[in-house]
Amino acid sequence: MQQDAVELTPNDHPSLSVRLDNLGGLQLLRFRRLGKLEDLESAIASQQRATELTPDDHPDKASRLHNLAHFLGNRFERLDDPADLQCAIAIQRHALDLTPDGHPDLPRRLDNLGGLYWNRFRRFGKLEDLRSATVKQRRVVRLFRDNDPDKAIAMLNLAFALTADFHRERKRDCFIEALSFYMAASTQSSASPVDRLGSARSAVGLLDSNREFTAAEMLLSAHARVLDVLSELVWLGHTMERRLEESQKLGQLVNSAVSTAIGVNALEQAVEWLDAGRGLIRTQTMSLRDPLYELEQVRPDLARALEDVQVQLRNSINATSGSNATGLMNVVPVTGQDNYSSDRHRGLAIKHGNLLAEVRRLPGFESFLLPKKLSALLASSTPFSGATVFINTDRTRCDALLLLPNGDITTLALPDLSLTKAEKLRTQWTAYLTQERVRERATSAQYRPQSSSAMSPHGILGCLWRWIVGPILKALKADIIDAEADRLPHVTWCPTGPLTQLPLHAAGLYNDDSGPRVYDFVVSSYTPSLSAVTRSIDGFTQQCSMSSILVVTQPNTPGLSPLPGTTLEGARLREVFAASQTPSLALNGDEATPDVVKLALKEHSWLHLALQRPSVLTAVGDEKNPEESMHLAAGMLALGYKGVIATMWSIQDDDAPLIVEAYYKKLLELRAAGTLGAGETGAAYAVHTAQRLREKVGEKNVVRWAPFVHFGIQTSMGGSYRLVTISPLLALYDIRDNMRL
Structure with missing residues (x-):
């Protein structure tokens, strides 16, 4: 339309220059959007003509010169033609000659000239251009008001110039000044989160690459600025699709910050950052439910x-x-x-x-409603009955943070593990599950083992033992079986990155019949984060007078393969509960409508689900975004359940009733026998006992007995225990459905 307006305007019309100026701006926007060189050429042509039609004494002359210089600078960056750069500098200087002191556009025109000098320095390496760029950018920073959104960019540009000067002379004062402007840019509240994150990351990069000038406090401060911006990038105002896309890009920034904190022995900070930086979307969404x-x-x-x-x-x-349930898969028209x-x-x-x-x-x-300090987290999470192990996987190093029951934190370097190795293990494990047809539920519920020549999981589990689990148990002094102990110690695993997809609880040397297996030494639980368990403890204040169980079974879900085992499972559970005189309510098939289940949940402290849901395994999230813990177990913890029993992959339909029956029998036995400590639930130990399905199928048949895991706490603050069990433990679901629970 603007092109038509220009073509319909006579050459001697007084508004022609204005219309050409507007057209040039629109053509540049299209170039930036589509990257087509012809749009940039058209923009330059339009702007040149607009400038030529504008006399020097016209109030818009400087603005049009500035635009033309900017367009030519864009073409230099695209084509690397020095003539464009020389011309742009001359035109921008002319624009500044026409701009009086105090003019509101003076800082932006100076900023553009400084950027052109900077580009010429990078192209030709002339020191005078670096000096000119630095002088101009200093003045720009002084001229911009503190609340101007462009001030952060000006600070960043000055920091770039100072960094180049530092690399040339290696003077500490230049290093400190460059760092100060990176840091100042990262705190400009009027700037966009993307610009502030870029400034903070530049500060981290400067510090990391010049360790002889760096102090621990500097590193921690720079990484803190990075983490402060993350929640704004996954802003509540964005669509869920965009928040997921943004979150996917940020996980390694958190791991890098945690790695740095560990490296300078700031272990409390490391735990706090690991907790605050994981599950950003889940944390934001659940903060909307926090009591006030x-x-x-x-x-x-x-x-x-x-x-x-x-x-x-x-x-x-x-x-x-x-x-938008299919929004991630399909592009649909946007309506009013x-x-x-x-x-x-x-x-x-x-x-x-x-x-x-x-x-x-x-x-x-x-x-x-900001992330809690470790002291606040520990005040709530004292019910942990054993160590909590955080495993951080970064590009530079991998470490375990060991949070002991008394609140002490120790760290253990894992030199044999790397991010690349962890990613390779995840790829191999995923391929193995696909080979075994258990990554997704098959049309037939019957598990069919592959031939002996197929891929074996034992090499993967051996690496998990040698590189991760074995050294950690040794550090915890839990690598020796205590024959006199009445039960095994308890460990809660909180892995990150690719390790979230791997069964740490099944690690061991299976190629050696007498080799170590993790389940011989400890009872394992998982948690998506420390605060997830804190929330499950703090969030549930309505205590039931006694434990009662709601059993929901759904043998036929429209569009999915039938689960006949759920009916048998429900029948066995009714027998178990009747024998132990445990109050229960069973809802099967059509009886289990959403409204009926919601009403029944208010009267029962335990929930057992035997059903299918499409999308994600109950204890394993999205491998593209593992830090969000996009699985049903994490969601249930966030909603206030103190424990969740779920699976990491699909199972044989016949196995579910056996596991579930063994689990509840052991759990009720432990609670009735009075052998549990004060406030203990026994859930993790009951799962550990139920995993003895391996004695029936063989411990090397890991795909059968190892999918079953416990999420949450092993001890409770007293009163009843909110527990959810998902069975037949494929229990697939959509994360957006979880948000509506």
């Missing part, structure tokens, strides 16, 4: 306003996620209703952010 008791006592009006927005945001997330819903959702997120900022200005609420 303390705020209600101080500012009840603010608490009501925040609660109202939280409810609306939860509903908005559920509505947009549910309506979609735009309205998106606009409303973003508006709610902005209002939510403003309310949080207002709350955090109140005395005593400065850290309201």
Whole structure:
């Protein structure tokens, strides 16, 4: 349309230069969007003509010169023609000659000239160009107001020039000044999160590559700036698809920060960062459910306003996620209703952010709904009955952080493990599960083992033992069986990256009949994060008077293969519960409607699900985004259940009733015998006992007995224990459905 407007404008029309100027700007935008050189050439031609038609005494002359110089700078970056750069510098200097001091556009025009000098220095290496770029950028930084969103970019540009000067002379004062501008740019609240993250990452890069000038405090501060921005990149106002895409890019930034903290022995910081940086989307979504008791006592009006927005945001997330169930697979037309819903959702997120900022200005609420410090996490998570082991996989190093029951933290380097090795193990394990037809549920529920020439899992499990689990148990002094102990010690695993897809609880040397296996030394549980367990403890305040069990079985799910074993499973459970006089309610097939189940959940502290859901295994998330823990077990913990029994891959339908019956018999036996410690649940030990299915199928038949895992806590603060068991433990589901639970 603008092209048509220009073509219809006579050459002597006074508005022709304005229309050409607008057309050039639109053509540049299209070039940036599509990358077509012809659009850039057209933009330059339009802008040149607009500039020629504008006399020097015209108030818009400097602006049009600035635009033309900018366009030519873009063509230099594309074609590397020095003539474009020389011409751009001359035109930009002319634009500045026409710009008086105090003009609002002076800093941007100076910034463009500084950038052109910087490009010429990088192209030809002339020191005078570096000096000119530095002088211009210093002035730009001084001229920009603190709340100007472009000030962060100006600081970053100056930091680049100072870094180049530092690399030339290796002077500490230049290093410190460059670092200070990277850090200052990363804290400009008016800048975009992407720009602030880029500045913080540049600071980390400068520090990492010049360790002789670096102190531990500098490294920690730079990584802290990186992590501070992450939650804004997966902003609540974005669609779920975009939040998932953004989150997928950020996992390694967290691992790098944790690795740095470990390297400088800041172990508490390492645990806090590992906890805060994992599951960003899950943490944000669940923060919308956090109770506001303390705020209600101080500012009840603010608490009501925040609660109202939280409810609306939860509903908005559920509505947009549910309506786009296939959004990650298919591109669908955007309708006016979609735009309205998106606009409303973003508006709610902005209002939510403003309310949080207002709350955090109140005395005593400065850290309201921010990630907790380790001291606060430990105050809630003391029910852990054994060590919690965090395994960090970074490109530079891999380590285990060992959080002991008394709150002490130790670290263990894992020199035989690398991120590349972990990724290779995950690939091999995934291939093995695919080979065994258990990565997804087959049309037939009958498990069919492959030939002896097929891939074996034992090499993978051996690597897990030698590189990870064996050294960790040795560090915990749990690598020797204590014949006098009445039970095995308990370990909770919190792996990261590729390791989230691997069965650490089954690690061992199976090629040696007498080789070590992890289950001979410890009882294993998993947790997606330390705060996930904290939430499960703190979040459930409505205690039932006694344990009662809701059993939901669904043998026939439309569109999926039947699960006849669920009916047998339900019958066996009723016998087990009747024998132990445990109150229970069974809902089977058509009886188990969503409304009926929701109502029954209020009356039962244990939930047993025997059903299928499409998408993700109950204890394994998305391998492209492992840090989000996108699986049903993590979701149930977030909703307040203190423990979840789930699987890491599909199982034989006949195995589920055996495992489930053995699990509940042992659990009820432990609780009735009075052998558990104060507040202990016995859930992890009951799963460990149920895994003795290996005695029937053979311990080398890992695919049969090892999928069953326990997530959550082994001890409780007293009262009843909220537990969910998902069986036949394929129990596939969609993460967006989980958000609506």
